[in-house]
Amino acid sequence: MKKPLSKSWTGIATSLLVSASVLTGAAMLDAGVSPAWARSSPAESALNSAIGLSQLPTQAQDVHRRILAGGPFKYTKDGTVFGNRERALPRKPRGFYHEYTVPTPGSRTRGARRIVCGGEVVQIPETCFYTEDHYSSFKPIDPRH
Incomplete structure (x- = not known):
């Protein structure tokens, strides 16, 4: 034994x-x-491929400028808390992320494009993400490019 x-x-x-x-x-x-x-998950891999601010549609660049300026925004839902229910973005406490509509030319509705920014001070976001497919995928925004 x-x-x-x-x-x-x-x-x-x-x-x-x-x-x-x-x-x-x-x-x-x-x-x-x-x-x-x-290894990263497919969602994390997608988040690792940042898009330069200058590569975004002009409407998204305009919304990003408005975020930094504190508005004004076209839609009443702009600036509301984004719950990250899909968990497509890194986990943060509730209230960290806020969403903004990126207008889609020719669309009679808000469309599917959004910018979601996170940080303690809304006008000084720590991070921003762009989605063109209503939260199915996100790309981090690199404001330097």
Whole structure:
């Protein structure tokens, strides 16, 4: 009958296993292979491909300027809290994100285009995202480009 390992030996064995997995993951990254913990989900991958502010439609650029200026906005829903119910954006406390309509030429409704910005001060957003398909996908906005 085998004797159970003492607590100190169990701790050492656990430390060795953790170290081995970290080293294996580092070696995989060095070899150009992503271990499972380093891979991003499809939603995270989409969020990693930022779009330059200058690449957005002119209507979106105008809405972005209005966000920084505090308005005025065309639609009453502009500036309301975006709940992120779809969890397509990074998780933040309720009230962090606010949404704004990007007008679509020729559309009689608000259309599907939006800018969602997040931060403690609405006029100084920490991050903004653009969606042209009513929250199905988002691209981070890079205001420097």
